[in-house]
Amino acid sequence: xxxxxxxxxxxxxxxxxxxxxxxxxxxxxxxxxxxxxxxxxxxxxxxxxxxxxxxxxxxxxxxxxxxxxxxxxxxxxxxxxxxxxxxxxxxxxxxxxxxxxxxxxxxxxxxxxxxxxxxxxxxxxxxxxxxxxxxxxxxxxxxxxxxxxxxxxxxxxxxxxxxxxxxxxxxxxxxxxxxxxxxxxxxxxxxxxxxxxxxxxxxxxxxxxxxxxxxxxxxxxxxxxxxxxxxxxxxxxxxxxxxxxxxxxxxxxxxxxxxxxxxxxxxxxxxxxxxxxxxxxxxxxxxxxxxxxxxxxxxxxxxxxxxxxxxxxxxxxxxxxxxxxxxxxxxxxxxxxxxxx
Amino acid sequence: xxxxxxxxxxxxxxxxxxxxxxxxxxxxxxxxxxxxxxxxxxxxxxxxxxxxxxxxxxxxxxxxxxxxxxxxxxxxxxxxxxxxxxxxxxxxxxxxxxxxxxxxxxxxxxxxxxxxxxxxxxxxxxxxxxxxxxxxxxxxxxxxxxxxxxxxxxxxxxxxxxxxxxxxxxxxxxxxxxxxxxxxxxxxxxxxxxxxxxxxxxxxxxxxxxxxxxxxxxxxxxxxxxxxxxxxxxxxxxxxxxxxxxxxxxxxxxxxxxxxxxxxxxxxxxxxxxxxxxxxxxxxxxxxxxxxxxxxxxx
Numbered sequence: 001x002x003x004x005x006x007x008x009x010x011x012x013x014x015x016x017x018x019x020x021x022x023x024x025x026x027x028x029x030x031x032x033x034x035x036x037x038x039x040x041x042x043x044x045x046x047x048x049x050x051x052x053x054x055x056x057x058x059x060x061x062x063x064x065x066x067x068x069x070x071x072x073x074x075x076x077x078x079x080x081x082x083x084x085x086x087x088x089x090x091x092x093x094x095x096x097x098x099x100x101x102x103x104x105x106x107x108x109x110x111x112x113x114x115x116x117x118x119x120x121x122x123x124x125x126x127x128x129x130x131x132x133x134x135x136x137x138x139x140x141x142x143x144x145x146x147x148x149x150x151x152x153x154x155x156x157x158x159x160x161x162x163x164x165x166x167x168x169x170x171x172x173x174x175x176x177x178x179x180x181x182x183x184x185x186x187x188x189x190x191x192x193x194x195x196x197x198x199x200x201x202x203x204x205x206x207x208x209x210x211x212x213x214x215x216x217x218x219x220x221x222x223x224x225x226x227x228x229x230x231x232x233x234x235x236x237x238x239x240x241x242x243x244x245x246x247x248x249x250x251x252x253x254x255x256x257x258x259x260x261x262x263x264x265x266x267x268x269x270x271x272x273x274x275x276x277x278x279x280x281x282x283x284x285x286x287x288x289x290x291x292x293x294x295x296x297x298x299x300x301x302x303x304x305x306x307x308x309x310x311x312x313x314x315x316x317x318x319x320x321x322x323x324x325x326x327x328x329x330x331x332x333x334x335x336x337x338x339x340x341x
Numbered sequence: 342x343x344x345x346x347x348x349x350x351x352x353x354x355x356x357x358x359x360x361x362x363x364x365x366x367x368x369x370x371x372x373x374x375x376x377x378x379x380x381x382x383x384x385x386x387x388x389x390x391x392x393x394x395x396x397x398x399x400x401x402x403x404x405x406x407x408x409x410x411x412x413x414x415x416x417x418x419x420x421x422x423x424x425x426x427x428x429x430x431x432x433x434x435x436x437x438x439x440x441x442x443x444x445x446x447x448x449x450x451x452x453x454x455x456x457x458x459x460x461x462x463x464x465x466x467x468x469x470x471x472x473x474x475x476x477x478x479x480x481x482x483x484x485x486x487x488x489x490x491x492x493x494x495x496x497x498x499x500x501x502x503x504x505x506x507x508x509x510x511x512x513x514x515x516x517x518x519x520x521x522x523x524x525x526x527x528x529x530x531x532x533x534x535x536x537x538x539x540x541x542x543x544x545x546x547x548x549x550x551x552x553x554x555x556x557x558x559x560x561x562x563x564x565x566x567x568x569x570x571x572x573x574x575x576x577x578x579x580x581x582x583x584x585x586x587x588x589x590x591x592x593x594x595x596x597x598x599x600x601x602x603x604x605x606x607x608x609x610x611x612x613x614x615x616x617x618x619x620x621x622x623x624x625x626x627x628x629x630x631x632x633x634x635x636x637x638x639x640x
Contacts, residue, residue: 056437119622122629126377126440130573131625134618137570141615244566248448255441297460298452305449312442313428316435 014173022165030165031233036273037168038229043253043265044175045222050251051259052183053215054195058251059117059132060223061242062139067109067224068237069143072156074101075232080158086148098162102228109224110217112139117216121209136247143239155238163233171229175222179262182218191215195260245301252308258320267319275307276300348481349603350596355487355556357595358494362549363572364579364587365501366542372518372582373538376436379443380421381546382569383450388414388547389465389560390454396466403468411547418543421446422536447565454562462561465554490552497548498588501541505584510537518582567614571598574621580631590632594620 021033042064050056073081074096081092096104116138120131143150150156182188190211193201202208231237249272257268283299315321326333363385370378391413392406401409425446429439471486505511516524517534525531553568554560575594579586597620602610624632 054437056440119626123625125436127577127625127629129440130377130577131622133570134621138615138618141612145611245448248444251441251444298455301452302449302456305445305452308445309425309442309449312434312438312445313425313432316429316432316438 011173014169018165018169032273032277034163034165034168034233036269037165037172038163038226038233039250039253039273040266040269041168041172041175041229042223042226043250043257043269044172044179044262045219045224045226046250047254047259047262047265048179048191048219048222049215051254051261051264052188052195053191053212054260055212055215056129057117057132057216058129058247059113059120059135060220060250061244061247062116062135062137063109063113063220064223064227064242065139065143065237065239066112067105067220067227068231068241069150069156070108071101071105071228071231072159072237073149074104075160075162076156076158077160084151084156098160098232102225105228106221106224109227110221113216113220114213118213121212136242136244140239140243150239153239155236155241157236159231159235159237161232161235163229168229171225175225176262176266179222183262187211187214192260248301249304252304255308255318256311258318258322260317260322261320261324263325264318264320267325272304275303279303344480345603346600349599351481351483351487352603353592353596353599355490355552356599357592358490359549359552359556359568359591360572360575360595361498361588361591362494362545362552363569364575364591365498365584366546367573367576368579368581368584368587369514369538369542371576373514373521373535374426374430376426376439377443377573378421378539378542379440380425380447380450381542381572382565383447384414384418384421384543384565385546385550385553385569385572386454386560386562386565387417387450388543389550389554389564390458390562391547392551392554393463393465393560403466403471406466407548407551410551411544414543414547414550415540417450418539418546419536422539426535451562451565458562460562462559465558465560467555467558471555486555490556493548494552497545498585501545502585504541510534514538571617574617578621578624578632580633583631583633586631586633593632 021030025033042060046057046060049060073087073091074094075098078093078095081087085092116135117132120128120135123131144153183192190201190206191214193204193206194208194211194215198208201211227242230241234241253268253272254265255268256271257266258264279300283297311318320328363381366381366384367378370376370381388410392410395401395409396403396406421443425442426439429442434442467486471489473485475483475485477483503511505514513524513529514534514537516527516529517531521531524534549572550560553564571594572591575591576587577590578593579588579590581587594617598613598617601613601616
């Protein structure tokens with residue numbers, strides 16, 4: 001009973017904070033907050049496969065691209081599609097509401113990941129990483145060249161704006177809760193066993209391939225939804241949208257925050273977003289005491305890389321080190337300190 | 342048609358050489374450490390930039406440029422080994438952790454170069470005496486630089502293979518690749534061997550970088566990405582850890598790509614990367630251990 005009340009209070013506080021953010025933050029900061037929220041959604045999705053199940057995949061860029069183009073094609077105005085693309089008539093005339101488009105985008109991202117990754121399941125370890133990377137390159141390459149569907153390198157512009165703070169943070173909360181429940185269920189534990197030892201999991205009667213596919217399906221569904229939200233926030237998509245650089249930043253977020261935890265990716269996302277904002281002036285060049293510092297594009301990624309390497313050397317499991325935030329500070333969250341299980 | 346095919350094969354020589362040289366670096370480091378050196382493409386890129394900067398801005402002769410490329414690539418390779426791989430491995434990090442670190446190193450170096458030089462394409466200075474086109478009696482066009490690249494590559498491949506097969510250090514290298522602990526027991530300094538593998542691999546990447554610059558005439562900070570990945574695919578196809586296999590697979594991929602562009606309609610040529618990956622998928626599907634000799638050791 002007590003727990004339920006606390007839970008309710010938590011939700012009310014969360015939404016009250018969102019309301020305050022929407023009404024009192026400046027436009028720029030609000031955008032940043034939304035960006036952070038949808039990055040956190042993607043990071044949570046990727047973390048399910050790369051962290052909990054420990055099958056390190058770099059292919060999520062490709063599946064997110066599939067999801068992004070899906071939602072763009074489903075919601076773009078009909079005139080725009082008629083002008084720039086050579087679509088079949090049914091697709092050209094199709095226009096669906098945002099939530100449905102997002103759902104379909106997530107499902108197609110899921111489908112893409114299953115179709116593309118099933119062959120790769122024959123491979124293990126670093127070979128799998130390589131093969132998953134191929135998915136990024138193949139999807140990106142196709143998106144550049146299948147012009148009738150994707151408008152080539154230019155990409156699709158003028159996607160209607162639907163993403164707002166309520167969608168992003170509402171979905172973030174729902175996804176966070178679902179993942180939390182999933183990881184405490186039988187299925188979540190099966191994923192964790194697979195991450196430790198695949199043979200052992202097989203011996204224990206866990207259907208390893210089925211659970212790997214499940215993990216990828218759920219993970220890419222979530223990151224696909226993230227991609228859809230991203231599209232309706234940035235209002236455009238092109239083949240380079242989720243390229244290697246994006247993949248790298250997400251991997252860095254998860255690895256810095258802590259793989260295999262729910263709070264790790266979110267904290268990692270927050271650290272990198274704040275870091276990016278701090279370094280942004282350096283990247284754009286500025287004048288200091290009459291000295292002009294030229295713009296240095298890529299400074300953000302250099303700092304990210306250095307931070308990532310340092311964390312990998314000194315704290316290989318990330319800042320969270322395999323424990324959730326509320327396990328590190330149980331008092332703060334009103335939990336009793338549990339004896340280690 | 343036969344002539345056309347032969348022409349394509351000649352065109353593929355230099356590209357195949359570039360990939361073969363890169364693939365050896367991947368395969369040696371994987372053979373010894375069991376790790377994909379994801380930053381190998383960036384070692385390659387920095388080698389190319391060293392040569393470019395020396396030749397263009399100092400005006401040094403081309404041969405010094407090659408030396409600079411080899412030296413710069415080796416320096417970066419050893420730097421990565423000393424400051425990224427070794428600290429990780431000393432702490433018994435998991436393979437995945439080290440891979441993420443090398444992923445970070447790769448993106449870090451690439452963006453560092455972007456930061457300094459911008460992401461634009463630059464013209465690589467090609468000495469005019471290397472860049473002449475010979476026409477044979479049967480009507481084949483042969484560019485002298487392709488011949489040079491292929492010749493130098495062939496010599497290096499034979500030298501490296503002989504070094505690994507016959508020299509004392511080469512034998513020690515194979516021993517470490519086969520079983521690092523046993524090698525240590527019989528008195529092989531495995532640390533030196535790891536350093537050596539990085540040095541040789543990076544030096545070959547430096548040569549490959551000059552070959553790339555000479556062959557395509559351009560360089561930019563992200564050139565190492567696709568070239569490095571294709572080199573790695575070659576290493577996988579060649580049965581990773583197998584040096585001659587990697588070299589042959591490099592030529593196969595180079596030839597495959599050129600034939601793909603040469604034989605299929607021009608509108609298809611843009612999807613070259615997709616073709617390479619589909620080739621890789623098919624081969625990994627049929628023979629997951631690569632085309633030549635399934636092993637995780639240097640032969």
